Amino acid sequence: MTLAESHNPTLTHSLLYLDGISVSFDGYKALRGLSLVLAPGEMRAIIGPNGAGKTTMMDVITGKTKPDEGEAMFDGRFDLTKLDEAEIAGLGIGRKFQKPTVFENHTVEDNLLLATKAPRGVFATLFGRDDKGVRRTIDRILATTRLGGLRARVAGSLSHGQKQWLEIGMLLAQDPKLLLVDEPVAGMTDAETAATAELLREIARDHSVVVVEHDMTFVRELGVKVTVLHEGAVLADGSLDQVSADPRVIEVYLGR
């Protein structure tokens, strides 16, 4: 580690450092030498056509998929390829899935309770007492995500958009250092989309965030650096205006 540190200032100063990541499924290369560096406190939008490998990239970061080659470091110190999902989550990486996944049989409140940052061991959860602090956090998040009235509802009965919000709320409750948000506004109305953008900008003030989204209005509203993924590698990055002027990006999106 020390060797890498002393020789690679990019790594030392990054929160997330992906270098030359390749993943293949039965010979199909979903990621081909993907490299990406995220600075602490940065918010980054990732766009790219379907099948570009955006979700797969998140799978690699969160330990769901092990890369065939390449380096994935967190906080300049932790080798993500050697850790499992729970350990990675424990480091402070939270994830919202493309397909909203909440605990359908639990109430909205319990969903948030399970996500709240707290010891997650068997005995800690078994003997833990009701914590006032936790209640307050949950109340705050319910307010932020506008789910206050649904607190006692079973999550399975929520609408698609509400589930999206709940999952974002769970991310907030987790209070991770890095948030990976996969298509947060799919299935939301324009107003909700705007509100989500607002919320994410707010979160980004004291967290690092990676947002994957197809909705360009939303990306524009975020107003952050954009990385374009194509066929498992970075095609371009820069501001949204820059990348949308890039002829290669235009070709990828409009050509073919």
Next chain:
Amino acid sequence: MPHRARLLLIVRRGALALATSLLITLSGLMASGAARADALDDTLARFLADKFPESEQAIGELAAEAPPQAAAILEAMSENRLLFDPADRIVAYRNASGAVLNARTGETIADASGFRKVRVNNALRRAIEGATGSLTLAGSDPEKRIAAAEDVFKSRDAKAAPALKAQLARESDARAATALKLALAAIVAASDEASAADRLSAIETLRGRGDQDAENLIDAIDEKTADPEVKAAADSALASIRTRLMFWGAAQDLWYGLSASSVLLLAAIGLAITFGVMGVINMAHGEMVMLGAYATYVVQLLLPPSLQSWSLAFAIPLAFIVAALVGVAIERLVIRYLYSRPLETLLATWGVSLILQQAVRSLFGANNRQVTNPPFMSGSVHVGGLDITANRFWIIVLAIVVFVALQLVLRATSFGLQMRAVTQNRRMAAAMGISTAKIDMLAFALGSGVAGVAGVALSQIDNVSPNLGQGYIIDSFMVVVFGGVGNLWGTALGALMIGVANKILEPVIGAVQGQIVLLVVIILFIQRRPRGMFALKGRAVEA
């Protein structure tokens, strides 16, 4: 009996036998019967003395000479029915119906008043026993001679030596000659006083036989001798036999493993198909095997004797159809409604298996039923040190045939194509217009039908009973876990590995421990390759 006396006896008898055979060879023109007749008179005369040693010698001579009436005389003597008339010097015996017959001529003797019994003691009885055995040595049927030699090989009865030698000298059948030599070698090995030369040649002969018995016998020689030359020969022979035994032992285990694998493959391949297509375990799958076995039993009951040897030609299709129909019924009536609830399916199909078992018990009784093998499936063949039974051999053939047939169905028919499509991605297949319900049903028919055929195979090596199928569900499932779904090669390899591993582990660490080891290996294996050896990959599989 003191050793020296016995030895003397052996030598004397040997000399006599030698003399006799010499006589036979020399007097080419002379009718051999006449020569024997003279010898027989001398032999019978010995009984007139009514002394144990004389009688014993007579017994030996009878055995060596093997005149036609020898068996009757010996039997009579052992049952205290051998008589002699010291005055007229006639030997006779009383037959089962009480008549007294002249031992020499077989004529009935009307007045038996002057006759006395030839005395018999235990030593003589033993001698008679040995002699009776060796009598068959001289029989006209080479198979019988071989069997008799084998008997001596097992009993190691030194008294048979002269008869063996005599027969060996005139033996024309090569296999019989080998058997005789082996029997002699066994006697030498058991003897404490055989000469070094005898022992060396015995070791040589036994080495040729090369089985467990031979090993024990050479071991015995090795212990008895102090002669370094003999010891060296014994040691080298032992080493060679042990290597050979080990090799054949391993081969035999492999064969048993192969046989177990073939049954397992037949049972598991249907499960692999249904599990692959529907993702549910049919706990009544073992009962499909059981139904197939009972179908075989019913065929055997119903067929007229003239068709019995063709029973399998009827049983295989019947078993397939019965099991397939029951399978379809289970799928239509139960499993279909539990789609996407695999754990409940487990319970429901277990219930079905209870019902099926009880139904069969009510119909056929709780007792085991015996299915006889058709002629071509009985008996066994020896290949080197291997014992290959016909039924197991044909079951392996059947497994291969079924495997190939299923491969063809899967690869070359449109049903097979659709089935593979459903296995890989049910939703996509449905979207493309494949009727998944129909495929499910047909897959169940196919999978269950094949299990029925497995039952036919099983009925040939095992008793047929209502809980015959119960043991198969766990093993079949393990095969499916190893092999993964949607690829029959995986199933075949899985069956082969589990079948062979079980049989190889069994003698080393015991059956139960073997099972436990296998269990641990499979859990670890699931961790490494959750979808089997030839996994289908892709999101569809995970969804």
Next chain:
Amino acid sequence: MSPQLDRIGLVFVVLLALAAVVVPVLALATPADSPFNIPPYLVQLLGKYLCYAILAVALDLVWGYCGILSLGHGAFFALGGYAMGMYLMRQIGTRGVYANPILPDFMVFLNWKALPVAWWGFDSFPYAMLMVALVPGLLALAFGWFAFRSRVTGVYLSIITQAMTFALFKEFFRNDFGFGGNNGLTDFKDLLGFPLQSSAAKAALFSASAIALILAYGAARLIIGSKYGKALTAVRDAESRMRFLGYRVENLKLFAFVVSAVMAGIAGALYVPQVGIINPSEFAPANSIEAAIWVAVGGRGTLVGAAIGAISVNFAKTWFTGAFPEFWLYGLGALFVLVTLFLPKGLLGLLLRPRRERAPTPETPALAIEEGADP
């Protein structure tokens, strides 16, 4: 847990507590010809049902709340039973056929000279009780550690648990395994000095079983009500999501599995002195699956339902096997099929008012191994 369910639970506990007092009184203090008298055989039978109910509650804890359909819980039950049986064997002492003060009869019969190490200490009641909990618990710990760490789930896990009990079934059959082989352990004389044949001992064992059932239910209820319980249910519904939240799913499962195994062991330990025998057939896979159907009949994920299911199915079994012995297996088989098809929430599901905002039952993936580490 809905408040409604908790009310039913409370009623159930109260009834049990009452029974723990009333049944012994009726059995011991009324004359045999009184209409209120409960004959010893009935006390024993009821006690047996309660032991099955404990087993059902244990199974429901892992199946109903964690999605682990264990088809090997009978093994834990039997191990607890064997531990108790070993204590009872050693209490026989010189009253055995061979009157050996140390060695149980079957060992003398097998010509063994010394007590095997596994049997040491079983003359002490506290030690035996420790083993009642420890042996099933350790087996569950070892098995679960392997299986859960390997992410074996769904039908895979079910079949492997079945294979586990099947392996033990065969092992215990062997004479040289040292636990009485085929015949198992039997001919017990007394427990803590009380003769097992006496009505008082039977009544006491009944009360003990009732109390144990109350405790098992209470413990399970407390576990389910805690945050851990919520986490457990979340694992059942979306295992991988819990991982991404930072939970060590395997540990959560392992704890429930071990607790459940210990409960099952205790149930077995109470069962053995009441039926007077423990033999390898208790390990038979069929027994474990039958326990699953008790839970399903009562309503899985309800705890009380599991207990009620165990009692009612076994009551039916007793009656059926007496009246129509041939048809019991048809009945049991049909029960398996009908309950899974038509009564997925069990008897309690019928009883409980269906709530309006009911989440659809989560669909378990057809291939139940979740995204394992495919290399």
